[in-house]
Amino acid sequence: MxxxxxxxxxxxxxxxxxxxxxxxxxxxxxxxxxxxxxxxxxxxxxxxxxxxxxxxxxxxxxxxxxxxxxxxxxxxxxxxxxxxxxxxxxxxxxxxxxxxxxxxxxxxxxxxxxxxxxxxxGHLGPDLLGPDWDADEAARRLSADPDRPLGEALLDQRNLAGIGNVYRSELCFLARTAPWTPVRLGPDPHRLVEVARRLLDANKTYGARSTTGNRSRGRLLYVYGRAGEPCRRCGAPVRAAELGPSGEKRIAYWCPRCQPDPSA
Ligand SMILES: [Zn+2]
Known part of the structure; x- marks a missing residue:
């Protein structure tokens, strides 16, 4: 993708x-x-x-x-x-x-x-791989709507540009945050956008995208596309559900044990 x-x-x-x-x-x-x-x-x-x-x-x-x-x-x-x-x-x-x-x-x-x-x-947020990347501005836009689910805010190109469905699931996993967690209860936005930048930058010259640091086949990603398979960290089955933003609803993947529901 x-x-x-x-x-x-x-x-x-x-x-x-x-x-x-x-x-x-x-x-x-x-x-x-x-x-x-x-x-x-x-x-x-x-x-x-x-x-x-x-x-x-x-x-x-x-x-x-x-x-x-x-x-x-x-x-x-x-x-x-x-x-x-x-x-x-x-x-x-x-x-x-x-x-x-x-x-x-x-x-x-x-x-x-x-x-x-x-x-x-012109509507795009700071470009994660752009020469004019601005982490502070990206963090500011990401947290501008505190009640929005984190997985939605990450996918919204007006906040920061370059994240698609794979990275939004992987970033939520790395932040140990369920994708529908409101932004205000999620991870520090500055840290999150820096992790996003580092991941995209590390993958930009490769054909096979990896967020795990492992480039062997079948070990590339933590949760994306792995519904029902064991979490690489804890072994619990990875889950999947549809998540917005509206007009761009896609399947989000998460580990229910590593990324607990904040309202539970
Ligand atoms: Zn897990």
Missing amino acids: PEGDTVWRTARSLHTALAGAMVVRSDLRVPRLATVDLTGRRVLGVVPRGKHLLTRLDGGLTLHSHLGMEGSWRLYRSGARWTGGPGHRIRAVLGTEGVSAVGYALPLLELLRTADEPQVV
């Missing part, structure tokens, strides 16, 4: 492959952009903002994409077979002389003026 670390890595690969090169093939397969032709423009760079990707082109244009739950950008050398999935899942192709960047299953793809980027990413 793409989270801030995946998006950071994707942006770095795209930037390395495309920055400075001229677009010689442009194929945007979403209705609103079907007639747009980006050929002849040079790619200036690819920048991650939280879970958003901004591909900047000369002439003041930005191709804005989001990976959502299943999206990806893949790079192929000219002549290589595209293996990222069936053709009907392709949403974008940006080709240069040597390489094609192919966007699969992107739930969001739009073209905007680079000057207007703040309209699509």
